[in-house]
Amino acid sequence: MKLSNNLSIDALLDMYADRGFDTSQLKQIEEGLEQGLDVSIYAKKIHSAYLMNLARILLAAGADLESCVVGDKLNRNKLLTVHQYYLRMKKVKGLNYHELRLLQMYPYKREK
Numbered sequence: 001m002k003l004s005n006n007l008s009i010d011a012l013l014d015m016y017a018d019r020g021f022d023t024s025q026l027k028q029i030e031e032g033l034e035q036g037l038d039v040s041i042y043a044k045k046i047h048s049a050y051l052m053n054l055a056r057i058l059l060a061a062g063a064d065l066e067s068c069v070v071g072d073k074l075n076r077n078k079l080l081t082v083h084q085y086y087l088r089m090k091k092v093k094g095l096n097y098h099e100l101r102l103l104q105m106y107p108y109k110r111e112k
Contacts, residue, residue, distance in 0.1 A: 009033045016043060022109075024049035032056045041065050046073050048109050050102045054079050054095075061091040076107040 009030065016029055021043075028049050032039040035056070042055035042065075055065060055074055063086060068078040080103070086092045095103070 020045055022049070025052060028052035028056055032059065035060050041069070042074060044073060046108050048102075048106045050099070051076060051079070051107045053099075054083060054103060057092055058082055058086060061086050073108065076103060 012033060013026060013030055016026060021029065025043075025045070025047070029039050029043050029052070032042070032052075037056065037059045039056070041059070042052045047055075051074060055068075058065060058079065063082050065074065065079070065082065068074050068082060070078070083092060083095070087094055
């Protein structure tokens with residue numbers, strides 16, 4: 001059964017790679033798939049790997065991120081608010097300065 005699951009994850013990763021996701025984004029998608037998460041909410045090329053990582057951590061903790069979607073993308077500030085809530089509940093770890101700074105500077109990818 002695990003082999004079948006890995007094959008489907010590999011097929012999904014190939015699909016995302018064909019759509020132009022970079023290696024850092026693909027890593028976040030892969031980790032989410034391996035955790036059994038519905039990555040569709042954060043698997044968008046506009047989201048940076050840093051934003052994807054935060055979304056993946058929150059989904060793994062059981063968060064419903066629908067309220068964090070504005071337009072067609074996740075809102076960084078709403079995600080951080082949800083993160084604070086789950087941090088108080090001790091369901092996630094705190095972000096270090098470096099992680100928070102990267103999220104503030106690069107929530108979305110620039111189109112080339």
